[in-house]
Amino acid sequence: RTDVALTKAPPDELETSQGHSDFRTSILTNMADIQAADFTTLAEFEKAAREKVSDYAWNYFSRPGEGAQTYSDNIQAFKRYRLIPRILRDVYIRDTSVTVLGSKLDFPVAIGPTALHLLAHPEAELATVKGAESMKTGMVLSSWSQHSLEEVAEAVPSEIRWFYMLFYRDRGRMKHLLEQAERAGYTAIFLTVDQPFFPFSFRKKPSKIPIQLRLPNALQDDVPPGPTGSVELADYMKSILKEAATWEDVKWVRQNTRLPVVLKGVLSAEDAEQAVRLGIDAILVSNHGGRELDGVPATIDVLPDIVRAVDGKAEVYLDGGVRTGTDVLKALALGARCVFIGRPALWGLACNGADGVRQVLQLLKEQLNLAMARAGCTQLSDIKPSLVRHESFYLTGQHCSTD
Numbered sequence: 001r002t003d004v005a006l007t008k009a010p011p012d013e014l015e016t017s018q019g020h021s022d023f024r025t026s027i028l029t030n031m032a033d034i035q036a037a038d039f040t041t042l043a044e045f046e047k048a049a050r051e052k053v054s055d056y057a058w059n060y061f062s063r064p065g066e067g068a069q070t071y072s073d074n075i076q077a078f079k080r081y082r083l084i085p086r087i088l089r090d091v092y093i094r095d096t097s098v099t100v101l102g103s104k105l106d107f108p109v110a111i112g113p114t115a116l117h118l119l120a121h122p123e124a125e126l127a128t129v130k131g132a133e134s135m136k137t138g139m140v141l142s143s144w145s146q147h148s149l150e151e152v153a154e155a156v157p158s159e160i161r162w163f164y165m166l167f168y169r170d171r172g173r174m175k176h177l178l179e180q181a182e183r184a185g186y187t188a189i190f191l192t193v194d195q196p197f198f199p200f201s202f203r204k205k206p207s208k209i210p211i212q213l214r215l216p217n218a219l220q221d222d223v224p225p226g227p228t229g230s231v232e233l234a235d236y237m238k239s240i241l242k243e244a245a246t247w248e249d250v251k252w253v254r255q256n257t258r259l260p261v262v263l264k265g266v267l268s269a270e271d272a273e274q275a276v277r278l279g280i281d282a283i284l285v286s287n288h289g290g291r292e293l294d295g296v297p298a299t300i301d302v303l304p305d306i307v308r309a310v311d312g313k314a315e316v317y318l319d320g321g322v323r324t325g326t327d328v329l330k331a332l333a334l335g336a337r338c339v340f341i342g343r344p345a346l347w348g349l350a351c352n353g354a355d356g357v358r359q360v361l362q363l364l365k366e367q368l369n370l371a372m373a374r375a376g377c378t379q380l381s382d383i384k385p386s387l388v389r390h391e392s393f394y395l396t397g398q399h400c401s402t403d
Helices: 020-026 042-052 055-062 069-078 124-134 149-155 171-183 231-240 247-255 269-277 299-310 325-333 343-375
Strands: 081-083 098-100 103-105 109-111 162-164 188-192 261-266 282-285 315-319 338-341 388-390
Touching (some): 055 343, 069 325, 109 124, 109 343, 124 149, 124 343, 188 247, 261 269, 269 299, 299 325, 325 338, 325 343, 338 343
Parallel strands (some): 162 188, 282 315
Antiparallel strands (some): 098 103
């Protein structure tokens, strides 16, 4: 089973104490190689990752919001859609390639922005991006990363580089980051718009995780006023970040970069229409993996509404609950150009570093390729809305209706 019930209090983005030297022994509980190449499901990667990382790391990566309703529904919702395959088509050769934000990917699965990869592997984001590059797909580098924009860019020769930027009170900081990303060869800016406050905003006492973080993108050149996890650092971050950002902030970003801008966290058709009016290039339908407001719809259920709202004026992507190649196929049929994964990439990273990330992506690619063949599709343009039906069509007896 892929949804994990958690009982421990969720850590947040900035909790830490000890140095990196302790990490190699305290975070990774089993340094023996995991034969992930033999895995045939992402559930096996999940189980292996759980055995390899610390309890703290697992709770951080897996925690849902409140009652975990949205977290679980993201996964279960895919099962509510039925595939209607077309038969007797020549599907001997398939092409899974797609263009996303002007870059060609070998298949329509990329890695979304997630924080603290150091909890999963000592090479952190450097390993994740190498895994993505080996499969000729993209990764969105988080502002909450251990490695800088330049360090990640230098790690791989790929031209597919995307960056998730925070909102700051001082727009000079934002302008500097936009220019820094462009100089380093990043080709799109992602803005997370469904998280008005960070978990550390409500912290009143120090907290600990067994690693020390650098956060070069979030802090830029600032000298932190206290160790990671301290109240002093949390207060400082609150003083420089702009929480509860508005459409004016999004508009400012759009006007101050030549790069494509993607809004991550849109669930409302009205918000999607507003994004298009502001010239946003793409929308990532996301509910933050069920980690923010609990009780919102599963992303696959919202996707068709967003696709209709943008009416081809922006690219539309999806994340949340993708666990199989068939899930990818369903999302494409409902209008997504590409899907992004978060936790599954971290599971692969925890298992075998860059190679584990590659194995997770390879599995999804192979599953999608086979699912396309079985559905009668040779290329992504063959994947139409008529390929899927919601289960309610059958449960209500609509398929049995007669004139």
